[in-house]
Each structure stands twice: as structure tokens, then as C-alpha cells.
Amino acid sequence: MAVETPPRAASVEDDVLDTEIAGLDALEIPRSEKSSLRSRLWGGTWPKLIAIGLVLSSWQAVVWSGWRPPYLLPGPVEVFETLFDAAATATFWQAILITMQRAAVGFALAIVIGTVIGFAVSRSKVLRSGVGSLITGLQSMPSIAWFPLAILLFRLSETAILFVVVIGAAPSIANGLITGIDHIPPLWMRAGKVLGARGFAAFRHIVLPGAMPGYVAGLKQGWAFAWRSLMAGELLVIIANRPSVGALLQFNRDQSDAAGLLAMMVVILAIGIAVDTVFGAADRAIRARRGLVDTAA
């Protein structure tokens, strides 16, 4: 290392320089005014409340128009009453638990597989030209089209559902990671190299965090695909004594219970939105950290 002499005794010039630099820093530091947590929460909530209100009132308007008899298309009040009644039963909660378990396992597996494939493809030219467009092709394939094959291969089983959830979500996650890595500025990679980041250290400290915005976008999309595949799967693959959200939906249709059916649809929508909100918050936090959110607006 270079000889490090102890800092010289501060001279008058040093003091002047310190003051000048401190002055310039004070003038140049961008000011950010953070709004309070309460006003930010409220700011994010009221548009959603208005949107929900609009949807519910249009729904009620269609019911009142008499387009379909109420036993086929019940109004929101009746549907929510049915939902509250259902929420008092054990089967309802067991169904949600089983569905969420399937979603969690399938999505986790898709993350592992998608990440490994995405990373491998982003690193290798051969893989990219070979597998790259295949991934996009898989992504655009409707997951329900996989079910006949999945049922042939795995019969009506948990594995059949898992298979389709993973194959629905993994391509989006892989593509998100590939896009994220492709969009890392080359300067960051050079800076990492100069600092001595190689191999796994480079992946862990520069590539992965650098690719994070694209990766999170891929996870968000992957979740949407996983949730869709899971619902399709639960409608088709119904296993005895394993209640699920999709199975309850199918059951209500078989019973011509329109209110029960719509109640389950509300549940599916609510879960989808809730998980998406988590990804949205993660995405926003990442962008805010990096100064990609316009605070002046």
C-alpha cells in the first residue's frame, strides 16, 4: 500500500477549503420533503376506494336493469352476505389455506427454476440464441393448454397442478431476470471489475442487485401467471377431501349457486390484488432507493 502519512496539521488553507466545500455541499444537496405516512397511505387509498365504489355501483345498476334474473346475476349486497356466511365455515378457510399452500410451493419452485435458467441464459450466447425465444414462446402459451398433458402424465393429483403452476410462472421470472441483467449499465460491471468483484461475488454484489428492477417486474408477472394457472388447475383437477378456492367455485356452479360463485370470484380477485400490492410496494421501494421516483411531482 502507499505510504500513508498521518494527516498534516490543519492549516488556515485547510480550514478555508473545509468551509468552502461544506458550503457548496449545503447548496447542492437536493432537498426532499417527505410527506407523512398518514397522508401517503390516504393518498394511495382513496383512488382505490372510488374505483371499488364505481365497480360495485355499475354492477348494481346492471342487476337493477333486469338484464338477467337475480337468481342468475345477484347484486353485490347478496353476494357479500353469502361471502360473510361462507367465511363462518371451516371449509372456506381450509380451501383458502390449501390454495395458498399450492400457490406458495408452486411460486417458490418457479422462482428457483426461473432464476437458474434466466441467469444461465443471460451468461451464455449459445443458450441465449437456443433457449431465449423458447422462453418467450412458453410465456405466451396459455397455461390451461398444459392441463391435458399434465393430467395424462400425473393424473388428477397435486403434482399435475404444481407442474402447470411452475411452467406458467417460471418463464416470466426467467425473462424478467434476463431483461434486468441486460439493462445493467456496462459501467457498473467495469466498476465492479476494478473493485475486484469476480465470479460469485460479482453476481451477488453487482449483477443481482443491478438486475433487481427487472427481476421484480418478472416476479410480479410470474405471480400473475402462477395465480391464473392455479385457478385453472383447481377447476379441472378436483381432489376428494381437498377443498380449494377453485373447487368451491366449481361446486357452486354445479349447484347453480350464483351468489356463492360470485363470492368465490371476489375472494380470488382479492387474493390476486393483495399479493400484487406486495410486489408493487417492493418495486416502488427499489425505485425510490435508486432515485427513480419523481419526488417533485
Add this chain to the structure above:
Amino acid sequence: MSDTTTIMAPREARPTAASPPETAITVTGVSKTYGDGRSAVLALDDVSVDIAAGEFMCLLGASGCGKSTLLNLIAGLYHVTDGTIDTAGRRSALMFQEPALFPWLTAAANVELALTLRGWSRRNARERALDLLARVRLDGFASKRPHELSGGMRQRVALARALAQDADILLMDEPFGALDAMTRDLLHDELERVWSDTGLTVVFVTHNVREAVRLGDRIAVLTSRPGRVARIYDVPLERPRRIESVEVTEITAAVTARLREEVARHGR
């Protein structure tokens, strides 16, 4: 490294250094060609220069003179086409024109990363990073992220990160090129102070003559397309210097005249 054909002008040793200083970087007959065949571009042609340990050397030239190429070759990021570069095992740190900080890390964590990548423990790295930030007067901004800092402050964090690499040679590629004039002048003072405190060998690339005269012990003026060393100037001025001083202005005028001649050659 003793038998090199140097084209350096005789220079006076820095008043603080003992006689005669060791050579830190020996560049001998270095050529660099980009591409091959008909599209090949000769960026550097037979460049030789010796840089002494603890010296502040400026590489000055117009666009296309290969000054950044030479820096990247010394850093080991590129490979020479011909010739040799010998740093006798000295390690080098490189600073870019952009701060190149990682936006997901705080100022302190950016500096820490340079240390942990070299095997420092978390706790020691933290302490050392704060020391280094204090050296560039940014100890009050350790927990800020790059986007919360001004351009000049980011470049100072980058300087602290380069110092964290604990290298003997600091390579700087137009580090203040994107800054406003007032910030740049203050950073010259800052850099001069850090350099005299640490005894680093600095190779500083710039196209700004006054900046080169303000900072350098010597200035190597490079020709353009291909890059060759046209002349090496000594800057025998006392430190600390002031960019607005008469002496700096005089030498700037002389070097500028030479550089303009060189640029005009390409217009004929």
C-alpha cells in the same frame, strides 16, 4: 525497468521526495490497435513514458489521442497489442468520469464494498469506510444514497472508494469533466490534499490544460490518431497551487499553444 528508452524530460524531484525517486509505472513501446483487418484503428503508437512513485502525472490531449486507452491498459482492463507496461507489482485503482457508484448502496456501503471484496470483515470495513469518507469531508453523508448527493459529492465518494482499494497507483479518467467549474476548482484542492497526505502515484487524464497545470508534477501531451507522446512538460510550481495564479496561467498558455498546433494538424 531500468533499460527503458525514456522520452521524459529531465525533471526536478518533488521537494518532499528524496533523490531520485523510484519508477512506479514503466510504459515501454506500447501500441494498441482496436479491431483487425481493414477496420483496425491504431489508438496508441509506440508510447513510452516513466512515471515516478508518488508523482502526479497528467495525460493531456484532444479527442482521439488514446489517453483513456493508456489508462485502461495500465489498469489492466485492456491488453496491449505491442510493448510492455510494468508496475512492479503495484496495484492500481481506477476512477471514471462518471462516479459509477452503485445506486442501491449508501455512500458508506459503496466504500465498504471495495473493502469487503478484498476480504475485510464487515465491522472493520465499516469503520474504515467512515474514515475514508471523512477524508473527503463526507462523513456527514454516510447514510445517503448516490441520488441524494450532488455530482461533486458523488465523485468524492468515488474517490473514497478508490482509496479504499488501498492501491499504490490511482488512475483517474477525466474524473471532474462533468462537474461545474466552481465544484471542480474545489475538488482540485481536495485531490491535491488527499494526494499529498497519501503519497499515491496519480495518473490523471484530462483534456483541460489548466486543470493539468493546476494538478500535475508533469504533463504528457499526446498527439491524436494515433496517440503518441508529443512532449512532456515539467510544472515546477510550489504546492498548494491556485488555479487562478499567474504562474498557472502562463504555463497553461504555453501548453495550449502546443496542443492547438497539434489539433490544427488534423484540419489541414
